Amino acid sequence: DVKVTQSSRYLVKRTGEKVFLECVQDMDHENMFWYRQDPGLGLRLIYFSYDVKMKEKGDIPEGYSVSREKKERFSLILESASTNQTSMYLCASRASGRSYEQYFGPGTRLTVT
Template sequence: DVKVTQSSRYLVKRTGEKVFLECVQDMDHENMFWYRQDPGLGLRLIYFSYDVKMKEKGDIPEGYSVSREKKERFSLILESASTNQTSMYLCASGPSGSTDTQYFGPGTRLTVL
């Protein structure tokens, strides 16, 4: 069964803290994605990765960085958290070169105080 897991369901951090969000998939997928979801704005792509150690900016990369040292793991880093980064963060993975889809994790609801 397809599985994408995220390290935390709920997270509360303070302004200026460094925040790590981890995502692990067990499907041997090449592609991994980080989105944030906000009311009225839908899902917006932050970063994605097509292979280990490769990353591409999405639509809203400012204030974020990513790391992909292993195929199954894709981390999102907030270098200095700010209140406008309070959001639901969703990780997804998908195989390359096919008509398959993206599989999503359960999400992490991050609150920055």
């Protein structure tokens, strides 16, 4: 089974702090994704990566950056956390090819005070 893990389930940070969210997958997937989930808005794509050191902006990249130095690890960085970044953050991975389903981690609920 595919396993996607995220470094924290719950996180509380102060406004202006730099925040790192880590995601690791163990199935050698090429593609990895970061989403945020907010009530009534569903899942919105922040960034994705289709290879090591490669990244593409998603629909809402403002205020975020990412890093992918190793195939199995994809990090989301909030350069200066703000209260409107309080949300559930979900990481996902997917193999290349025609199997388009994504596999999700358990999520990190981030609160910025």
